[in-house]
Amino acid sequence: MAAAVEIQGITKHFGAFEALRGIDLTIGQGEFFALLGPNGAGKSTLINLMSGLLRPTSGHIRIMGHDVQSDYQQARMALGVVPQELVFDPFFNVREMMRFQAGYFGCGPENDGWIDEVITGLGLADKAHTNMRQLSGGMKRRALIAQALAHRPPVIVLDEPTAGVDVELRQMLWVFIQKLNRQGHTIILTTHYLEEAETLCQRVAMLKQGRVVTLDTTQQLLRSHAAKQLSLRVEGVVPAHLQTMIKQQQGDEVIFNLADIGQVEIILSALRQAQVAVLDIQLQEVDLEDVFLNLVGSQGGQA
């Protein structure tokens, strides 16, 4: 079975600027994959290379086994991209736009059932005959997503689909997208909201300055970057053999990194033996945001 997306040795230069410096990435069919990184890390460039809006300086990308350059028609048939900007055609209504969009991909009236499903799934049913110009910002965003799905692509790329979108739509969108994912669609997501990536995505790639700095399952990523932290207020000196586990120490406050929850017991008993009094205990979950900041640095600490 071909990978949903296979990226091999991709570089992209804009003049002297190297936007991507050698990306290798394989995304399997049916995955829910997150592409994270600070602004300017190269996420959008990578997406534009996948969709054929840009041409790579070197390297290859295949969508469902089809090269985006030499076999671009098949590659584009397999791909649905939701652009970041709110763009729309002011001449037509939502349903017309979706029919046109599906038509460009060769889909005819037989596809109308699917169009209805998308319109309903995204809560656009009562706006289906409204001109794109008259939709509110949130509705335009939904229409944009609907348009990208019009030809029922097996691989769906959502480039920051929830930027500036209210909670209701975000939830509705994720319910619908998760349903598509369960049906076998591959979903690739870039987002500013790391908690979204954490709850939705099975795997995460983090980009920094045009390189993949981390590629792992979300779970593994959270675990390897200390799944939990134990924060204590103590009176006395922490014994030497516990020093390696300390992440941070400030006055009487000590933060330990925990590989697993069992270490809490070890730390506490070691402190008791050393006759160090524990004044306060807090157990903290590490989220993707901590991992993210850890890996890509705190500069421009947003995805």
Next chain:
Amino acid sequence: MMRLLSTWLNPFYWLDDHISPRYRGMYTLFKKELLRFWRVAFQTIASPILTALLYLLIFSHVLESHVKVYDQVSYTAFLVPGLMMMSLLQNAFANSSSSLIQSKVMGNIIFLMLTPLTYLEFFIAFLAASMIRGLAVGLSIYLVALLFVDVPTVHPWWIIAFALLGSALLGTFGVIAGIWADKFDQMAAFQNFVIMPLTFLSGVFYSIHSLPPFWQAVSQLNPFFYMIDGFRYGFFGQGDVSPWLSLGVVGVFLLALAWLCLKMLKSGYKLRS
């Protein structure tokens, strides 16, 4: 009843269901481009017709008794093919160019760039829609003008040939301009400084034989002159130059522009980088 009527009047009704998937992409883009101008037909069809009729009214009223271009042909009749061709050319150009610049500025051109449409399909769809708008405007002017003046059609095939070639040439020109321009401002400049002077100085309102020798020679460098002269030959059976010469010049220009346009589209000029 209304439903039946609208079905019958909808030329796409049958095609929507029966077009082969292989051509559906191109067909859809063509249809969208047609509907785009049809939705604003008041601006894209009715207003150029009105403009042409105003020209006809004013010029014929002022000049009818003063200017005689061909024997047996009144000045008003002489004016009709010129005005038809001028409007046909301007509207064929306006259709593809304004559609492209608009979707570039709005950003929604991205939804076309994401599709499997080939550059050739892209070109044909935009061209065909432009031609239809140009031809629709030209034909309408003719039909309305018939209410006021008798215009003969001596060689209908020449009329059809030049109408098709002229609308194709300017439709292609419009695609080129639409891809090249980044702003409405540049497009307006293109329209006002290139298209307008070339059409007005091509003999719409006069025969170039009425010009001094120098300006006659200059006019003969203008490709628009040949489109109008060849077109007018179809109506009156006489023109300033042979229709075959006009056909050759217009054909060569069309091929050259189509070649340039396809080259731009294939390379992804200003659309993909």
